[in-house]
Amino acid sequence: MRRHHASPNADAPIRWDVFKQLWPYLMEFRQRVALALLCLIGAKVASIGLPYVLKYAVDSLNEADTTTMVLAVPLALVAAYGTLRLLNVLLGEVRDTLFGRVTERAMRRLGLSVFRHLHKLDLGFHLSRQTGGLSRDIERGTSGVSFLMRFMVFNIGPTLFEIAVVVVLLLTQYGPSFALIILISVILYVGFTMKATHWRTRYVTLMNQADSSTNSRAVDSLLNFETVKYFNNEDFEARRYDEDLASWEQARRKNRLSLFALNGGQAFIIAVAMTAMMGNAALGVARGEMTIGDFVLINAFTMQIFMPLNFLGFVYREIRGSLANIDNLFQLLDKTPKVKDGEQATQLTVSRGEVRFNNVSFAYSPARPILRDISFTVKPGQKIAIVGESGAGKSTLMKLLYRFYDPDGGSITIDQQDIREVTQHSLRRHLGIVPQDTVLFNDSLIENIRYGQPDASDAEVHEVVALAHLSDFVASLPDKLDTQVGERGLKLSGGEKQRVAIARALLKRPEILIFDEATSSLDSQSEAAILHALRDAAKNHTSLVIAHRLSTVVDADAILVMHQGHIVETGTHQQLLAQGGRYASLWTAQQKQQHKESV
Known part of the structure; x- marks a missing residue:
């Protein structure tokens, strides 16, 4: 019976405590984290300032005459707009560059910790695991660290901060109607997105399970290539693989249709919000309560808020999935070896x-x-x-x-x-052992022998080659000891592999x-x-x-x-x-x- 590997579950609670476990991995570069956060705040301040510069530039152009002296004001504002736009982008790039090092080091440390821990676990765990699915879980978990940091820290957090500031500015400068439209729209948008994403996570889960199952099936079959050939079961393996691919195809189709429903609902809420905001602003201009610049500012703020929110469904689902995938890694780290x-x-x-x-x-x-x-x-x-x-x-x-x-x-x-x-x-x-079933690494002959003592000299390797009666065999090879043995040593015969194992054991002394x-x-x-x-x-x-x-x-x-x-x-x-x-x-x-x- 095939086991599916853990995937984000639609009904599973979000594991926010993952951040607590992840925090030590992120604190290796405290100064970089602090500088990245300062750049983030600077970029958001510049982003919030852009609509105001645009408003004053439009108003000054609308009121200006043709004299050079008067045109200098809108031109200066345009220059300021370009400067803020550049500053917003540059600070974002500096922030990503600074924090990228932190994220990459965290991924490295976490990946190494899991790798070392897997080697500490007992033989019983490794006999029952599925290599393909486990490797995919590790890959997803370490990649999840990068995604979580990039979007949670630099997308969701700053966007919520910007929404709060914009709502306060609209409330104090333009009245409660604009603030309420934005606030209600954002709440509806976030609520719908989270609800719809929660609903469609089951399809993402099925897709990930099908993906892991397909990968495990392929790896298992290819690792047992000889057995497949012995029993003439290529077609049988292909049918089983195609069954897994069919499940993957069906899961992908359901996932795609649910994504269409999510994107359609989001687009409707944004369209209504944009229409309400712009209609309200147009009425204000018509009544003489607002300028054309105010109209432009309202439009800019609305677009500016909903642009990052447009990816909220994707970000929320991926953050949820990243938290689950990272949690899978910590669950591996929490596994206690029976032999310790x-x-x-x-x-x-x-x-x-x-x-x-x-x-x-x-x-x-x-x-x-x-x-x-x-x-x-x-x-x-x-x-x-x-x-x-x-x-x-x-x-x-x-x-x-x-x-x-x-x-x-x-x-x-x-x-x-x-x-x-x-x-x-x-x-x-x-202890040194020559096992019954000799498994070699997909490397050269000399490196497989040297594995018994990684710092052994070439002379010591040649000595054990002679002791294991491998010299004639090595001499017959075009590349001698540099010959590649293939995955699991498939290019060597059983007797040749055992003599390599004997040489490797002797080299360990x-x-x-x-x-x-x-x-x-x-x-x-x-x-x-x-x-x-x-x-x-x-x-x-x-x-x-x-x-x-x-x-x-x-x-x-x-x-x-x-x-x-x-x-x-x-x-x-x-x-x-x-x-x-x-x-x-x-x-x-x-x-x-x-x-x-x-x-």
């Missing part, structure tokens, strides 16, 4: 490399226990293998050792230090090495070469090997046989064969299978 460092967590120090599991029990859900009272010790320098059928809990042991999860019972120690009492960063610094089916994608010849390299690399290191092919662990110091979450047998290869138990049965079955394949 304790307040008294210390740095792990590894001197010997002894790993001990003490009565460890674990379940992903209460109804499905995975491990039951697991106890074993890996002594310094030992190579311990863990074998068993799929689902026995072998890989779960490695996830617990890495603290992707914490055990429900028991403890895990390294050199007698409980791994729950040390920082996760220091724990993982001493950890005290404890973990091999999770590290040779599962290799042919017999490559496997023999890699096993030789791994034996050399594992010398003087503690090594844990999860294996399906028992032939790869015959040299282990001890082999643990798991079955249904229990360790049912322990011993060396020869000892376990002599016992004639589960291990011996698995060995016999695999030997027969290999014999059949070689015939």
